[in-house]
Amino acid sequence: xxLFQEAIAWLADPAHWTGPSGIPVRTLQHLGLTAFxxxxxxxxxxxxxxxxxxxxxxxxxxxxxxxxxxxxxTLGLLTLFGLALGIGVAAPLVALIVLAIPxxxxxxxxxxxxxxxxxxxxxxxxxxAPTQVILRVELPLSLPVMVxxxxxxxxxVVSTATLAAYTADAGLGRYLFAGLKTRDYPQMLAGxxxxxxxxxxxxxxxxxxxxxxxxxxxxxxxxxxxxPKPRIDSD
Amino acid sequence: MSWPVANWERVVSLAADHLVLSVPAILISIVLAVxxxxxxxxxxxxxxxxxxxxxxxxxxxALPLLIILPALLGTPLRSWQTMVAALxxxxxxxxxxxAADAFGAVDAELRDAAVATGFAPRxxxxxxxxxxxxxxxxxxxxxVTVSTxxxxxxxxxxxxxxxxxLLTDGFQRGIAAEVWTGVLSTLLLALLLDALVLGxxxxxxxxxxxxxx
Numbered sequence: 001x002x003l004f005q006e007a008i009a010w011l012a013d014p015a016h017w018t019g020p021s022g023i024p025v026r027t028l029q030h031l032g033l034t035a036f037x038x039x040x041x042x043x044x045x046x047x048x049x050x051x052x053x054x055x056x057x058x059x060x061x062x063x064x065x066x067x068x069x070x071x072x073x074t075l076g077l078l079t080l081f082g083l084a085l086g087i088g089v090a091a092p093l094v095a096l097i098v099l100a101i102p103x104x105x106x107x108x109x110x111x112x113x114x115x116x117x118x119x120x121x122x123x124x125x126x127x128x129a130p131t132q133v134i135l136r137v138e139l140p141l142s143l144p145v146m147v148x149x150x151x152x153x154x155x156x157v158v159s160t161a162t163l164a165a166y167t168a169d170a171g172l173g174r175y176l177f178a179g180l181k182t183r184d185y186p187q188m189l190a191g192x193x194x195x196x197x198x199x200x201x202x203x204x205x206x207x208x209x210x211x212x213x214x215x216x217x218x219x220x221x222x223x224x225x226x227x228p229k230p231r232i233d234s235d
Numbered sequence: 236m237s238w239p240v241a242n243w244e245r246v247v248s249l250a251a252d253h254l255v256l257s258v259p260a261i262l263i264s265i266v267l268a269v270x271x272x273x274x275x276x277x278x279x280x281x282x283x284x285x286x287x288x289x290x291x292x293x294x295x296x297a298l299p300l301l302i303i304l305p306a307l308l309g310t311p312l313r314s315w316q317t318m319v320a321a322l323x324x325x326x327x328x329x330x331x332x333x334a335a336d337a338f339g340a341v342d343a344e345l346r347d348a349a350v351a352t353g354f355a356p357r358x359x360x361x362x363x364x365x366x367x368x369x370x371x372x373x374x375x376x377x378x379v380t381v382s383t384x385x386x387x388x389x390x391x392x393x394x395x396x397x398x399x400x401l402l403t404d405g406f407q408r409g410i411a412a413e414v415w416t417g418v419l420s421t422l423l424l425a426l427l428l429d430a431l432v433l434g435x436x437x438x439x440x441x442x443x444x445x446x447x448x
Contacts, residue, residue, distance in 0.1 A: 162296050
């Protein structure tokens with residue numbers, strides 16, 4: 001346990017909490033990389049997934065893509081983009097975006113696809129336009145599953161953002177690689193603990209979001225029953 | 236495409252290293268996850284916290300885990316033991332849920348019938364529960380196999396030799412063909428092992444094959 005004491009001592013050192021390579025800056029870089037990659041991937045993948053789920057066409061592509069993504073070594077993706085784009089944050093960002101897409105796509109597709117087809121059909125019958133069916137019926141009902149996909153993608157991206165430090169001077173992974181190079185085990189261990197804590201906090205927050213989405217949207221009947229009055233009255 | 240041709244001996248020996256790390260981890264995952272999964276399926280009160288713990292364990296990033304494990308286990312950082320332990324943690328975390336699903340899906344009436352015809356608890360597990368759980372278990376093992384093969388490459392970052400070495404070495408020396416060889420040979424190995432698991436699954440469930448033909 002002596003190693004952990006040294007790592008805690010490293011973490012407690014105020015010198016490691018200031019400046020451009022301090023823990024707050026590194027953490028923000030890490031979260032920034034994660035957020036940027038997720039937003040870009042979500043803009044690309046979520047609409048595509050919803051559309052595939054809505055038309056129920058192209059499901060094979062989604063399945064194949066998520067299977068292939070599982071087999072693809074993330075380090076391979078990172079080093080290939082690193083060689084193509086050079087040292088810097090561009091390579092890890094592109095790699096992270098590519099990594100996030102399959103989970104997001106699968107989540108959005110599975111969510112919409114799992115909606116009982118009678119519900120969008122009923123919405124269409126009472127005069128909803130196709131975009132309204134998607135935005136006001138299928139999207140809310142698919143939210144719990146979709147949030148699950150977002151959760152999986154976020155975890156993968158925040159984990160892999162650690163490897164970004166292999167090709168760029170960014171993120172909490174920097175402590176791991178700097179420690180590896182100089183054989184500074186306390187620094188490495190401290191960095192590892194920081195990444196793990198950050199990831200587990202995100203995991204718990206997102207799991208709570210998923211439960212909240214499931215409570216709000218998955219059982220519309222139950223939710224309506226628990227509310228004091230149906231909205232139809234006021235209209 | 237001259238790099239893989241000129242260096243095929245190195246690729247083969249790294250692929251062997253890759254298997255020496257991944258196959259034991261996959262086997263350990265199966266041996267540990269099957270009983271835990273069955274416990275989770277039979278006793279949900281113990282099972283559901285176990286399953287949450289598994290999903291939390293799966294969320295731990297790989298490289299930090301490789302660095303934390305030596306401090307916990309006292310194994311050397313750059314070692315087979317650390318690598319196999321890390322891979323087994325992910326394998327168990329991933330497989331426990333499908334094992335719980337597999338045993339949960341066994342028809343309760345079939346189990347009652349087996350008890351009624353005189354199966355002892357141990358016989359019930361080996362001759363009723365386990366065979367009936369095999370198809371779902373196999374699909375879980377396939378996922379674990381593929382993700383383990385791909386995860387082994389992370390070990391190259393701390394200096395554990397595998398096909399991942401081609402990735403770090405190719406990157407540092409700026410040889411794109413070497414990195415491509417690393418990526419493609421890892422994918423190929425994952426595909427081969429996946430096919431092997433699928434084949435073993437077919438052999439273990441001859442009744443399925445007969446029903447289909």
